[in-house]
Amino acid sequence: MSGTPHIDMLRSPLGRARGLGSARAGSHHWWAQRLTAVALVPLTLWFIFSVIHLSGASHDRVIDWMSSPWTLAPMLALIVATFHHLQLGLQVVIEDYVHEERLKVPSIMLVKGLSVILALVCIVSVLKIGL
């Protein structure tokens, strides 16, 4: 076989025949998940150190800490990256295990909607303290 000329294709002949395949959005999803993962490496470390630093802290101290732009900015970045990464990941989990279209699509909508709402609640709370 090695000597015969051939074309390497990632798409299977069956996939080609069925006319199904990438909607050209798959690589963006993959890339966004990696990008948020990389961003979350330093942000998570910062967050863990902050939580340890604040364990048992009074309300005033937490407000004081959150009021600094040096806290507010990474906190907002953490919230956006976390919830974006979360909804991308949960979407893949649902797509892998839920095969019934009538259940799959609403589940993904619900997960994405909840992620957006929770992210907004977090952002508003943090801004309310910090601004």
Place this chain on the structure above:
Amino acid sequence: MRDVRDALMVARDSNGKLVRRPMSPHLQVYRWPISMALSILHRVSGVALGVGTLMLTWWLVAAASADDVFDRAQWFMGSALGLLLLFGWSVALIFHFFSGIRHLFWDAGHGFDAPAYNTTGWAVVIATGVCSVLVWVVGLAVW
């Protein structure tokens, strides 16, 4: 025979009789190698952290509310149930963190051969254990 895949499962044995082909042993038959366990654990910890964001949201909302609301949230975090949830959440976070870095190295094309992924797999487990203990020892000392 409704499914075309079923057609491929039927064959003749050496006597010429039609038989169903034997199935390959399924997932639960195998001894779990470390790579398999960590793969599903990465997913499980990710979903658990998703649920855990509810706790983060609650804490931030409480911090943006009046003193008594915040104090109630702080009290819960310090209760037995709160500490248990925080412990589970922190272990899931630390594991997902290290396991995620392992995934990023794979994405960059490194560490695919068996000795490498076994070593890095155990490294993730050990790092998770050590860092979880460290975080809680330091955290409770500061408390």
